[in-house]
Amino acid sequence: xxxxxxxxxxxxxxxxxxxxxxxxxxxxxxxxxxxxxxxxxxxxxxxxxxxxxxxxxxxxxxxxxxxxxxxxxxxxxxxxxxxxxxxxxxxxxxxxxxxxxxxxxxxxxxxxxxxxxxxxxxxxxxxxxxxxxxxxxxxxxxxxxxxxxxxxxxxxxxxxxxxxxxxxxxxxxxxxxxxxxxxxxxxxxxxxxxxxxxxxxxxxxxxxxxxxxxxxxxxxxxxxxxxxxxxxxxxxxxxxxxx
Numbered sequence: 498x499x500x501x502x503x504x505x506x507x508x509x510x511x512x513x514x515x516x517x518x519x520x521x522x523x524x525x526x527x528x529x530x531x532x533x534x535x536x537x538x539x540x541x542x543x544x545x546x547x548x549x550x551x552x553x554x555x556x557x558x559x560x561x562x563x564x565x566x567x568x569x570x571x572x573x574x575x576x577x578x579x580x581x582x583x584x585x586x587x588x589x590x591x592x593x594x595x596x597x598x599x600x601x602x603x604x605x606x607x608x609x610x611x612x613x614x615x616x617x618x619x620x621x622x623x624x625x626x627x628x629x630x631x632x633x634x635x636x637x638x639x640x641x642x643x644x645x646x647x648x649x650x651x652x653x654x655x656x657x658x659x660x661x662x663x664x665x666x667x668x669x670x671x672x673x674x675x676x677x678x679x680x681x682x683x684x685x686x687x688x689x690x691x692x693x694x695x696x697x698x699x700x701x702x703x704x705x706x707x708x709x710x711x712x713x714x715x716x717x718x719x720x721x722x723x724x725x726x727x728x729x730x731x732x733x734x735x736x737x738x739x740x
Contacts, residue, residue: 511722511725514553514556515549515553515718515722517549517552517553518546518549518550518553518718520549521545521546521548521549522546522714524542524545525542525543525545525546525710525714526707526710528542530542532586532706535586535587535589535590536586539586540582540583540586543582543583543586544579544582544583546714546717547575547578547579547582547717548579550575550717550718550721551572551575551576551579553721554568554571554572554575554721554724554725555572557725565724566610567609567610567611567612567724568610568724568725570606570607570609570610571606571607571610571720571721571723571724572724573606574602574603574604574606574607574610574720575603575717575721577599577600577602577603577606578599578600578603578717580599581595581596581597581598581599581600581603582596584596584599593697594642594646597646597650600650600690601649601650601653604650604653604654604656604657604686605653605657607657607660607661607683607720608653608656608657608659608660608661610724611657611660611661611663611664611679612660612664613660614664615663615664616663617659617662617663617664620659620662620663621659621663624655624656624658624659624662625655625659627655628651628652628654628655631651631655631691631694632647632648632651634695634699635647635651635694635695635698635699636648638698638699639698643698647694647698650690654686654687654690655687657683657686658683658684658686658687661679661680661682661683661720661723662679662680662683662684664676664679664680665677665679665680673726674726675722675723675724675725675726676723678719678720678722678723679719679720679723681719682715682716682717682718682719682720682722682723683716683720684716685712685713685715685716685719686712686713686716686717686720688708688712689708689709689710689712689713689716692705692708692709692712693705693709696709
């Protein structure tokens with residue numbers, strides 16, 4: 498697949514805006530603060546890359562977010578993600594469910610941003626089967642309220658993944674690199690969250706924290722990138738609602 502020159506130029510133009518994100522991510526992995534000693538400092542270091550993605554979207558102008566509903570929803574999703582990250586710093590102190598709920602809201606916002614067109618029912622069926630298999634793997638390890646909470650969460654992230662991948666076109670004049678970013682970001686998010694679930698409920702996953710955080714930061718960056726070529730300005734959005 499050969500990238501059109503306009504796509505290459507647009508990708509290159511976004512690079513400098515992501516420099517703070519890459520620096521913040523490096524700070525997180527270099528400091529590697531112990532998860533056994535949660536603090537506001539460790540919460541700040543963990544959330545810092547997400548804060549940088551807020552700035553990345555704001556760098557495109559507040560007017561861009563106000564006139565592009567899908568980009569605005571991704572921005573709000575990143576806000577909920579940062580809150581969820583902070584809760585998960587204290588997950589052993591009873592805040593895991595709080596983090597789970599924040600990320601559930603995030604996935605609903607992302608799915609709404611990706612939209613329901615095209616429907617891509619085959620893709621939806623594949624994601625439904627994969628989500629069912631993931632839940633079947635986790636189910637024997639779950640107990641109490643987590644039996645239901647994790648089931649709902651798996652359904653939500655699977656739905657988000659469906660909507661992200663549904664718009665992906667790998668060839669033709671309608672191909673857009675931001676659709677590839679959205680689909681890849683959703684898959685990285687699923688890998689990250691599945692690793693969290695396996696490590697927390699089933700068995701210790703080797704190098705789990707490195708796997709979780711590297712795929713998580715990659716997912717959020719790619720989803721944020723998918724917003725820069727927003728799917729519909731507000732005028733088109735209102736017309737689609739009217740129709």
